[in-house]
Structures are given as structure tokens and as C-alpha cells.
Amino acid sequence: MKELEYPFDADYIISKKKRIKKELLQNTSNFVEKRIAILGGSTTSDITLVLELFLLNNGIKPVFYESEYNQWYQDAMFENAELDAFQPNVIYIYTTNRNIIRYPLISDSEDEIAQLIENEMTKYTSVWKSLAEKYGCPIIQNNFEMPFTRLLGNRDAYDIHGGVNFLSRLNLKFAEYAQEHENFYLCDLDYISGDYGLKKWSDQFYWHMYKYAIAVPAIPYLSFNVANIIKSIFGKNKKGFVLDLDNTLWGGVIGDDGVDNIELGPEESEGQAYTQFQNYLKAHQQIGVILNIDSKNDYENAIAGINHPDSVFKENDFISIKANWNPKDKNFAEIASELNLLPESLVFVDDNPAERHIVTSQLPGVCAPELDDVTHYEEIIDRSGFFEVTTLSKDDLKRNEMYKENAARTKLESSFSDYGEYLQSLEMKGTIRAFETIYMGRIAQLTNKSNQFNLTTKRYTQTEIEQTAVDSNYITLYGKLEDKFGDNGVVSVVIGHVVGDECHIDLWIMSCRVLKRDLEFAMMDTFVKKCQNRGIKNIYGYYYPTKKNHMVVNFYDLQGFKKVSEDETGNTKWILDLTQDYNNKNKYIMVEE
Numbered sequence: 400m401k402e403l404e405y406p407f408d409a410d411y412i413i414s415k416k417k418r419i420k421k422e423l424l425q426n427t428s429n430f431v432e433k434r435i436a437i438l439g440g441s442t443t444s445d446i447t448l449v450l451e452l453f454l455l456n457n458g459i460k461p462v463f464y465e466s467e468y469n470q471w472y473q474d475a476m477f478e479n480a481e482l483d484a485f486q487p488n489v490i491y492i493y494t495t496n497r498n499i500i501r502y503p504l505i506s507d508s509e510d511e512i513a514q515l516i517e518n519e520m521t522k523y524t525s526v527w528k529s530l531a532e533k534y535g536c537p538i539i540q541n542n543f544e545m546p547f548t549r550l551l552g553n554r555d556a557y558d559i560h561g562g563v564n565f566l567s568r569l570n571l572k573f574a575e576y577a578q579e580h581e582n583f584y585l586c587d588l589d590y591i592s593g594d595y596g597l598k599k600w601s602d603q604f605y606w607h608m609y610k611y612a613i614a615v616p617a618i619p620y621l622s623f624n625v626a627n628i629i630k631s632i633f634g635k636n637k638k639g640f641v642l643d644l645d646n647t648l649w650g651g652v653i654g655d656d657g658v659d660n661i662e663l664g665p666e667e668s669e670g671q672a673y674t675q676f677q678n679y680l681k682a683h684q685q686i687g688v689i690l691n692i693d694s695k696n697d698y699e700n701a702i703a704g705i706n707h708p709d710s711v712f713k714e715n716d717f718i719s720i721k722a723n724w725n726p727k728d729k730n731f732a733e734i735a736s737e738l739n740l741l742p743e744s745l746v747f748v749d750d751n752p753a754e755r756h757i758v759t760s761q762l763p764g765v766c767a768p769e770l771d772d773v774t775h776y777e778e779i780i781d782r783s784g785f786f787e788v789t790t791l792s793k794d795d796l797k798r799n800e801m802y803k804e805n806a807a808r809t810k811l812e813s814s815f816s817d818y819g820e821y822l823q824s825l826e827m828k829g830t831i832r833a834f835e836t837i838y839m840g841r842i843a844q845l846t847n848k849s850n851q852f853n854l855t856t857k858r859y860t861q862t863e864i865e866q867t868a869v870d871s872n873y874i875t876l877y878g879k880l881e882d883k884f885g886d887n888g889v890v891s892v893v894i895g896h897v898v899g900d901e902c903h904i905d906l907w908i909m910s911c912r913v914l915k916r917d918l919e920f921a922m923m924d925t926f927v928k929k930c931q932n933r934g935i936k937n938i939y940g941y942y943y944p945t946k947k948n949h950m951v952v953n954f955y956d957l958q959g960f961k962k963v964s965e966d967e968t969g970n971t972k973w974i975l976d977l978t979q980d981y982n983n984k985n986k987y988i989m990v991e992e
Contacts, residue, residue, distance in 0.1 A: 400419070400422070400423060400456050402415075402419060403419070403452060403453055403456040403623075404766060404768065404769075404783065405623070405768070405779060405782045405783040405784070406769070406779060406782070407619060407623075409616050409617070409618070409619040409620065410616060412449060412452065412619045413445065413449065413615065413616070413618065413619065416448055416449060416452060419452050420451065420452055420455065423452065423455040423456060424455065429458050429945065429946055429947070430455070430458055430459065430460035431458065431459055431460065431633065431856070431858060432459075432460045432461075432462060433454075433459055433460070433461055433462070433488045433489060433629070433633065434461075434462045434463075434464070434485055434486060434487045434488045434489075435450075435454075435461045435462070435463055435464070435487060435488065435489045435490075435491065435629070436463075436464040436465075436466075436474075436482060436485060436487035436489070436490045436491070437450075437463060437464070437465045437466065437491050437493060438466045438470075438471035438474050438475060438490065438491070438492050438493065439465070439466055439468070439469065439470075439471055439493045439494075440469055440471050440492075440493060440494035440495060440497065440498035440612070441468070441469060441493070441495065441497060441498075441606075441610050441611060441612040442468060442609055442610045442611045442612075443465060443466075443493055444465070445611075445615060445618050446493065446618055446621060446622055447463055447465055449618050449619050449622040450622040450625055450626055451463070452622075453619075453622055453623050453625075453626030453627075454626050454629060454630070456626075457626060457629075457630040457635045458630075458635060459629065459630060459633060459635065464481070464482055464485045464487060468610065469498075471492055471493070471494060471498075471526075472522070472526060475492075475526040475529050475530050476525065476526060476529055483533070486534065487534055487536055488536050488537075488860065489536055489537050489538075489539065489629055489632065490530055490534065490536060490537070490538045490539070491538075491539045491586075491625060491629075492526070492538065492539065492540045492541065493541055494540075494541055495541065495543065495544060495588065495612040495613070496543045496544055496545075496546060496562075496566055496612075497606070497612045499519065499543075499566075499569075500515075500518060500519060500522070501515060502515075502562050502565060503515060503559065503560045503561075503562075503565055504560070505560050507560065509559060512559050512560070512565070515565070516565070516568055516569060516572065519569055520569075520572050520576075523540070523573070524576065527540065527576070527580075527583060531580075531582070531583075535860075535862035535863070535866070536582070536860055536862060537582045537583070537584065537632050537860060538582065538583050538584070539584045539585075539586055539625060539628055539629070540573065540577075540583070540584070540585055540586065541585070541586045541588040542569075542570045542573045542574070542585050542586070542587060542588050542589050543566045543569055543570055543573075543588060543589060544566075544588045544589055544591075544592035544593075544597065544600065544601070544613075545562075545563055545566060545567075545589065545592070545593070545597055546562040546563060546566065547597070547598075547601040547603070548562075549561065549562065549563060550562065566589075570589055573585060581840065581861060582860070582861055582862060584628050584632070584789055586621075586624055586625055586628060587624070588621070591620060591621060591624055592613070592617075594620075594782075595617050595620050599614055599616075599617065600613055600614055600617050601613070601614070602614040623784070624784070627784035627787040628787060628789060630787070631787040631788065631789040632789050632847070632860075633847045633858060634844065634846075634847025634848035634858070635847075636785065636786055636787060636848075637688075637744055637745065637746050637766070637785040637786060638688070638689060638740060638744040638745065638798075639688055639689035639690065639691060639718075639738070639740070639744065639745050639746070640680065640683070640688065640689070640690050640691065640745065640746050640748055641691045641692070641693045641731055641734055641745050641746070641747050641748070642680070642690065642691065642692055642693070642694075642748045642749075643692075643693065643694055643727075643748060643749035643750060643751070643754070644692065644694040644696060644701055644704055644705075644722070645694065645696065645750075646750045646751075646773075647748060647749055647750045647770070647776075648673065648676070648677055648680075648704070648705075648710075648712070649661040649662055649663040649670075649673050649704060649707070649710075650662025650663065650669050650670065650673055650773065653696065653700045653701070653703070653704045654696060654697060654700050658700070658703040658704055658707060661704060661707065663677075663707055663709045663710060664707075664708075664709030665709070669773065670709070672773045672774050673773055674709060674711060675777065676773060676776045676777055677710065677711035677712060678711050679777045679780075679781070680748075681711050681712060681716065683786065684716070684799050685796070686786060686788055686791060686795060686796075687791075687794075687795035687796060687797070687798035687799065688786055688798075689718050689738070689798060689799055689802050690712075690716055690717050690718065690799075691717055691718055691719045691720070691721075691734050691738075691745070692705075692717050692719070692720040692721060692722060693721050693727050693730045693731050693734060693747070693749075694721070694722045695722075695723070695724055695727065696722045696723075697722065698720075698722045698723065700722070701720065701722030702714060702720075702722070705717075705720075715803070718738065718799070718802045718803060718806060719733075719734045719737055719738065719806075721733065721734060726757065727749070727754050727757060727758055728757050728758045728760075728761035728762055731745070731747065731758055731762060731765070732761075732762060737806075737809070738802060738805075738912075739805075739851075739911035739912055739914055740911060741764075741851065741947060742762040742764065742765050743762070743763070743764030743765055743766075745765065746765075746766050746767070746768070746780075746783075746785050747759070747765055747766070747767040748767070748768065748770070748776075748780065749767065749770070750770050752769070755767035755769070766783070766785065768780055768783055790840055790844055792840055792841045792844060793841075793888065794841055794888040794889065797886075797888065800885065801885065801887055801888070801912060802912070804884040804885040804887075805912055807884050808825065808882075808884055811824065811825075819986070819987070822916065822917060822986075822987040823987055825882040825883060825884070825916070825987070826882055826883045827880060827881070827882045827916065827987055827988045827989065828880075828881050828882070828988070828989050828990075828991070829878060829879065829880050829881075829918060829921050829988040829989070829990045829991065830878070830879040830990075830991050831876055831877070831878045831879075831921060831922060831925045831990055831991075831992055832876065832877060832992065833868070833874075833875050833876060833877075834864065834867070834868035834875040834876075834877055835877070838877055838889050839861055839864050839865055839868070840861055841888070841889045842859075842864050842877055842889060842892050843859055843860060843861035843863075843864045845889060845890070845892055845908060845910065846858055846859045846864070846892060846906065846908060847859070848910075851911050851947055851948055851950055851951075852908060852909040852910070852911060852914065852919075852948070852950065852951055853907075853908045853945075853947075853948050853951070854904070854906075854907045854908070854940070854941065854942050854943070854948070854951055854954060855904075855905060855906055855907070855941050855942070855943050856943055856945055856948065857905060857906050859906070867894060872896060872897050872898075873894060873895065873896055873897065874893075874894075874895040874897060874902060874926065874929050874930065874933070875892075875893070875894055875895075876891075876892070876893040876922060876925060876926055876929070877889050877891065877892050878890060878891035878892070878893075878909075878918055878921070878922050880913050880916065880918050880988070887910070887912060887913055890909060890910040890912065890913045890918065891908065891909040891910070891913070891918055891919070891922050892906060892907075892908050892909075893906065893907050893922055893926055894906040894907075895926065895930070895938070897933065897935065900934060900935055900936040900937070901935065901936070901937050901938075901939060902930050902933075902935045902937075902938045902939070903938075903939045903941070904938065904939065904940045904941065907922075907940070907954075909922075914950075916987075916988075917984075917985055917986065917987050917988060918988065919954070919958075920958075920983075920984035920985040920986075921985040921988045921990050923958050923984065924983045924984060924985050924990075925990065925992055926938075927975070927977065927981050928992075930977060931977055931981075935977055936976070936977055936978055937974055937975065937976055937977060938960075938974070938975040938977065939963075939972060939973065939974055940954075940955045940958075940960055940972075940973040940974075940975070941970070941971070941972055941973070942954065942955065942970070942971045942973070943970050944968070944969040944970070952969075955971075955973035955975075956973075958975070958984070959975060959981075959984075960973035960974060960975045961973065961974055961975075961976075
């Protein structure tokens with residue numbers, strides 16, 4: 400929904416939140432439901448209501464537990480039957496600098512101030528550890544915004560008695576804890592409040608009138624950031640950019656002005672702005688964001704602009720370049736198809752509002768941020784939170800390289816008339832094993848990201864994956880695939896639940912970047928073998944249809960299962976009888992088990 404994309408009208412969101420929610424709930428088919436506990440150190444009711452809107456806009460339907468006013472510590476540390484029954488998927492601890500036990504006094508010694516910091520950290524770490532042990536779910540914790548006043552003026556920042564210094568030291572301690580603990584995330588209240596404007600953020604009226612620790616108009620900015628963390632945890636991030644060229648990556652129209660006259664580089668202020676924007680976009684490759692071009696241009700002109708002497712980019716920075724005179728929505732759809740991604744996985748960056756409208760109208764779910772002047776491009780995309788980083792796996796760091804390797808595979812495929820010969824030529828090697836500690840984070844990430852090759856649409860946190868891995872009632876497998884072009888990393892996951900002499904497949908997913916390579920057959924061969932070794936007589940598979948996973952509607956049929964049942968919504972149940980002979984189906988992958 401456009402009203403919930405940055406830059407948004409905060410007052411409109413607050414005043415129209417009921418109407419916005421009603422509109423968002425008109426289509427519930429693609430929502431995943433998550434239970435979110437908010438433990439607040441001050442009033443949180445409107446924070447919860449607005450957070451719900453942003454989560455719904457990201458395909459997450461939240462159910463909330465909300466603590467009573469300032470009961471965050473009690474809810475975390477003492478018996479709480481209601482929270483226990485709720486069993487949260489995520490816990491958000493909303494505390495602020497108003498929840499500090501005691502600030503330093505000018506008369507305090509260095510040791511006494513160090514003890515104050517230790518007291519705060521002891522309180523918070525005890526809460527975090529208690530919640531992690533009880534519920535095993537991701538925890539989001541605010542750090543601290545800077546104080547509204549500075550008793551020591553500018554000295555407040557570096558004198559150990561200053562409130563600014565005290566909160567900064569606490570924030571550093573929080574950051575160190577987050578670095579050392581998985582499933583623990585900081586909501587950077589310090590940055591968000593500074594970006595909004597600390598004086599407006601800390602408006603005392605809202606505290607004294609309503610016990611809101613932040614100004615009510617600032618609530619959407621906080622809720623938006625919390626929603627970005629949650630949607631990232633559950634695999635709802637975008638995966639790449641689709642970029643226009645003229646007046647987006649450089650100033651001017653290259654077809655009219657010529658490559659020598661476009662605005663780019665250090666000579667003019669406008670050219671400097673475009674260079675800075677290019678640097679900002681290119682930096683995203685470091686976190687695995689893929690770059691593509693969709694431009695109405697002659698191809699030769701587009702390449703000349705990309706290879707301009709002052710360009711930050713080179714041609715090989717882009718996975719797909721569509722520079723032609725076709726409608727941009729058609730080019731965009733083709734780029735997504737080539738990448739084996741859903742169109743809504745990609746962000747459209749174009750200065751032209753008409754082109755943005757066409758693409759978003761024809762490809763529902765695609766985000767196209769509103770760009771005005773190049774000096775604001777970077778801010779708008781950055782604040783939109785499309786690529787909020789909660790985990791950064793080795794596979795994320797290699798994503799650009801992996802997509803380039805896929806492009807090379809596609810090129811090779813076109814040279815073969817026989818698909819089997821093509822698969823044979825890839826010299827594929829697979830590693831298929833039970834879940835291992837080193838890959839737990841990636842496995843959890845994959846379960847939350849995969850939408851198209853996902854038979855049951857179940858999602859798992861890393862803690863749930865770790866618990867499943869050590870539970871003897873489950874059979875778990877992950878699959879890696881490499882070939883002569885490179886290593887795709889962990890790309891497939893299977894979880895089977897053993898009940899007596901039956902095994903029920905709870906989860907079967909595969910990354911779209913290895914589609915049509917027969918890894919699913921290799922995974923099934925290994926899974927069947929594991930089941931046979933445990934005396935399993937029947938394997939049951941389940942397919943639950945969504946708008947995104949139609950490609951696997953016949954998956955079990957292709958694997959030799961027989962359909963047991965189908966309901967009116969298309970949910971199907973399948974059986975594979977292991978008392979009958981099973982013939983391995985993998986022909987092209989050499990598997991190391």
C-alpha cells in the first residue's frame with residue numbers, strides 16, 4: 400500500500416489506521432500469521448496499532464500480546480501464564496531512556512558510575528536470557544535515545560557524569576551483546592530519534608499527558624523500523640534493484656545529449672550527486688543485493704553510459720540489462736523470470752512517475768519509491784528499509800556471484816538440444832546431510848524466504864530449526880549443490896516428522912536459483928533412504944496452495960506418490976508406499992551423503 404511506503408504521512412496513518420487496516424485485510428490469502436509480544440516500559444497501544452499496519456503491508460498478520468503499562472520487567476522475569484500460553488514468535492521490548500534506574504550524579508565516582516552501568520546491564524541481560532530460555536524466539540530490544548536535556552552542555556558527551564555519555568556507553572554495551580548472541584536484534588532508537596529530530600521526538604507534552612515516551616506523530620517512524628526488523632527475520636526482504644538509467648543513474652538523456660554530456664562525476668554538483676547515488680547502490684552488492692537495468696534506450700547507448708569514465712559501475716555489475724524500447728513492465732517481468740524470482744522481490748528505481756505507475760499497476764507487489772530530486776534519492780531508498788539486515792550469511796555475500804553463474808548456465812543451456820546432456824555437462828555435485836550447526840542460520844533463513852518451491856508454506860525460526868535437528872522424532876536434510884560454474888550453497892531443506900512407522904513431510908523447500916537441476920530428485924532419494932533405514936513404511940506428503948507456489952502443485956506426483964485426498968481449497972495429501980520397490984530418480988548429480 401502506497402500510504403505505508405516511505406516517505407509516508409505519519410499524521411494520516413495515525414488518524415486513518417482503522418480504515419487502512421480494513422483495506423489491508425481485504426486480501427488475506429498471502430498472509431503468514433505471527434504472534435508478537437510487546438513488553439513496554441511506557442504506553443505502547445498506538446505503537447502496536449501502527450506496527451500492525453506495517454506488518455500487514457509486508458504480508459505478516461500479527462497477533463499481539465501487550466504487557467500492562469511499564470510491566471516489561473515483571474512479564475519477562477516472573478511467572479506469566481498468559482504469555483506462556485501465547486507462545487510468541489517474536490518479542491519486542493520497548494524501553495527508552497525513561498526506564499533507566501538512575502543516571503550519574505556529579506558527585507559520583509568513576510567506580511560508582513561503572514556500577515550504575517553494570518546494574519543496568521544486569522537487569523537487561525537477565526531479561527533477555529530469561530525470555531530466550533522460556534520462549535526460544537527472536538528478541539528485539541530498543542537501545543536508548545539521547546536525553547532531552549544536557550546538564551553539562553557539550554561536555555555531556557565526554558564527561559562520565561553526563562547523561563549523553565552514560566547512554567552512549569550503555570548503547571555500546573547493548574551492541575556488544577547483540578554481536579555475541581544470535582536471535583537478538585537492536586532497534587536503533589538512538590538513530591531513529593536523531594533522524595526524526597530529537598527535540599520533536601522527545602516532546603514532553605506526550606509524556607505528561609499520555610505517558611508516551613515518544614511524541615505520538617513519531618510513532619509511525621518507530622513502528623516502521625520495528626516492522627522492517629520483523630519482516631527481515633521472516634524472510635520478507637527484497638532481493639534486488641531494477642534500475643532506470645537516464646536521470647536515475649546519471650543526469651540527462653544519453654540518447655539526446657550523448658555520452659560526453661550526461662551529468663556524472665566531480666565536475667558539477669549534479670554530477671557529484673549522481674556519482675554518490677551510484678556509490679550507494681553499488682555498496683548494496685556487499686550485502687547480496689542484485690542489480691539489474693530496465694531502460695528505454697538503445698542498448699549501445701546504455702552500455703556507453705554504464706562504462707562512462709566517471710561511472711562507478713561496469714557492465715558486469717548487473718545481472719540482467721534490458722535496454723530497449725519495450726514497455727518497462729514487460730522488461731521487468733522478464734528480468735524477474737530470468738532470475739527465477741517473483742517480481743515483488745525486486746525494487747523498481749526510476750525517476751519517471753508514469754513509468755513507476757505502469758510497473759506497479761501491472762506487477763502488483765512491486766515497490767517503486769517516489770523519487771524527486773537526485774539529492775534525495777539515497778535518503779528515500781535508504782529509509783525505505785527494503786533490505787533490512789538481520790542475518791548476513793555466506794550465501795548472502797555470494798549472491799551476486801551466484802546469479803552471474805546462473806546466467807552462464809543459462810547461456811550454456813541454449814547450446815544444447817538435449818536437456819539431459821546439458822545437465823550432465825554441468826558436472827554437478829550435491830551434499831545432502833542432516834542439519835548441521837554450521838548451517839542452522841542459513842537453513843532458517845531459507846525456510847522464511849522460499850515462496851515458489853515451498854510445499855507447505857511453513858516458516859521456522861533458527862531456534863525451532865535447532866530444536867528439530869536434535870529431536871529424534873524428525874528426519875532432517877539440507878542440500879548443497881555445486882557445479883563447474885560455482886557453489887550454490889545450501890539451497891534445499893526437508894523436514895519429516897516420524898510417527899510410528901509413518902513419516903509426514905512438514906517442510907520441503909528449494910531455492911529458485913537451482914530449479915530444473917534435479918536436486919529435488921536427489922533429495923527425495925536420500926530422504927527415502929533415511930526413512931527406510933528407520934523402518935518407515937509410508938511417507939506422507941502435503942501440498943498447500945498459495946498464489947506463489949503453483950509450480951509445485953504436481954511435485955509429489957512426479958516423485959511417485961499417490962494422491963490420498965484433496966479438499967475444496969486445493970490442499971492435497973499424498974502417500975509413498977515404501978513396502979514397494981523404490982527406484983532412485985537422480986541421474987545427474989553425484990551425491991555425497
